[in-house]
Amino acid sequence: MGIGDDCAVVVPQSKDLLLCSDMLVEHTHFETSYFRASDIGFKSVVVNLSDIAAMGGIPKYVLCAVSGPKNFPIDEVLEGVQMACYTYNADLVGGDISRSTEIVVTISVVGTSNNLVPMLRSKAAPGDSIVITGPTGRSSAGLRSLSKKGQRPEHPSEVELAHLRPKARVTAGRVAAEFGTKAAIDISDGLALDLHRVADASGVGFQLERVPFVSPATAEDALFGGEDYELLLFHPDGELLVEMLEEVLEGTRATVIGKVVEDPTTRDLQGEPLLKRGYLH
Numbered sequence: 001m002g003i004g005d006d007c008a009v010v011v012p013q014s015k016d017l018l019l020c021s022d023m024l025v026e027h028t029h030f031e032t033s034y035f036r037a038s039d040i041g042f043k044s045v046v047v048n049l050s051d052i053a054a055m056g057g058i059p060k061y062v063l064c065a066v067s068g069p070k071n072f073p074i075d076e077v078l079e080g081v082q083m084a085c086y087t088y089n090a091d092l093v094g095g096d097i098s099r100s101t102e103i104v105v106t107i108s109v110v111g112t113s114n115n116l117v118p119m120l121r122s123k124a125a126p127g128d129s130i131v132i133t134g135p136t137g138r139s140s141a142g143l144r145s146l147s148k149k150g151q152r153p154e155h156p157s158e159v160e161l162a163h164l165r166p167k168a169r170v171t172a173g174r175v176a177a178e179f180g181t182k183a184a185i186d187i188s189d190g191l192a193l194d195l196h197r198v199a200d201a202s203g204v205g206f207q208l209e210r211v212p213f214v215s216p217a218t219a220e221d222a223l224f225g226g227e228d229y230e231l232l233l234f235h236p237d238g239e240l241l242v243e244m245l246e247e248v249l250e251g252t253r254a255t256v257i258g259k260v261v262e263d264p265t266t267r268d269l270q271g272e273p274l275l276k277r278g279y280l281h
């Protein structure tokens with residue numbers, strides 16, 4: 001049913017629903033010096049769709065609440081929200097607009113598992129390969145570059161775009177779940193911290209062999225930077241999963257970066273302990 005009444009009305013589904021909500025806050029997640037209003041709207045949807053992707057779900061409905069100062073173009077935020085919904089085939093069904101001194105965008109998404117078992121942080125098992133859907137650190141390198149420039153270039157570089165308009169790995173998450181992947185997480189707070197979260201939730205350890213990153217991103221960006229929204233997937237046959245993902249990933253390649261081990265105190269990168277460090281609010 002179209003927008004215009006006091007609530008959105010949707011037809012109930014017989015399948016499991018996946019629900020999540022995440023916000024972008026001015027000065028915490030972005031500055032308007034280098035983010036267009038439409039970038040803010042687009043990214044705020046993507047960070048939520050990434051949570052649906054991490055569980056292997058299909059996004060269906062999006063709710064959007066935006067507030068900002070009087071001279072701030074909220075309609076342009078909504079254009080970015082609409083663009084992301086269109087890109088990922090989700091319906092914007094409602095939301096709210098208000099005024100505040102700082103810009104805040106809160107998005108909520110309803111998705112469906114569509115009869116697949118949702119991937120969980122708690123299901124990584126000893127012997128699983130750890131697969132990542134692309135290199136990390138790009139968003140962090142992009143943020144550094146944008147902050148230094150203090151404005152949004154007309155043609156942002158690849159890492160700047162990775163920060164302004166990240167991708168949600170929805171199809172990759174879906175393919176992974178279809179292929180029997182039981183555990184996954186999306187990397188929002190840094191590969192190291194989010195990997196430790198899976199290890200904690202699953203009661204296991206890990207041994208990483210390599211972490212892919214591409215200049216100008218550094219190893220520090222790749223491990224601890226955050227906001228990459230790549231997926232970490234845990235599957236007994238990582239090489240086969242990488243092959244399955246090849247067809248659906250745009251612009252990146254999945255790689256096996258290590259394996260899950262039984263001892264929960266083993267948390268290594270190339271034999272050295274990997275710090276449980278990342279972005280914490």
Ligand SMILES: Nc1ncnc2c1ncn2[C@@H]1O[C@H](COP(=O)(O)OP(=O)(O)OP(=O)(O)O)[C@@H](O)[C@H]1O
Nearest residue numbers: 019020021022023047048050051054186187188189
């Ligand atoms: N069973 C549940 N009941 C209520 N809320 C839940 C449940 N399972 C997950 N959530 C919610 O889902 C969200 C996911 O948690 P968290 O914020 O740690 O992850 P995230 O959104 O991926 O992180 P980030 O904000 O860094 O992107 C939380 O808001 C959490 O409360």
Ligand SMILES: Cc1ncc(C[n+]2csc(CCOP(=O)(O)O)c2C)c(N)n1
Nearest residue numbers: 027028029030031188189225226227279
């Ligand atoms: C101005 C500015 N300062 C710092 C950062 C970095 N940053 C903010 S939130 C976050 C993790 C994900 O957020 P959440 O856990 O809320 O989903 C990261 C890495 C930024 N993007 N902009």
Ligand SMILES: [Mg+2]
Nearest residue numbers: 051054186188
């Ligand atoms: Mg998440």
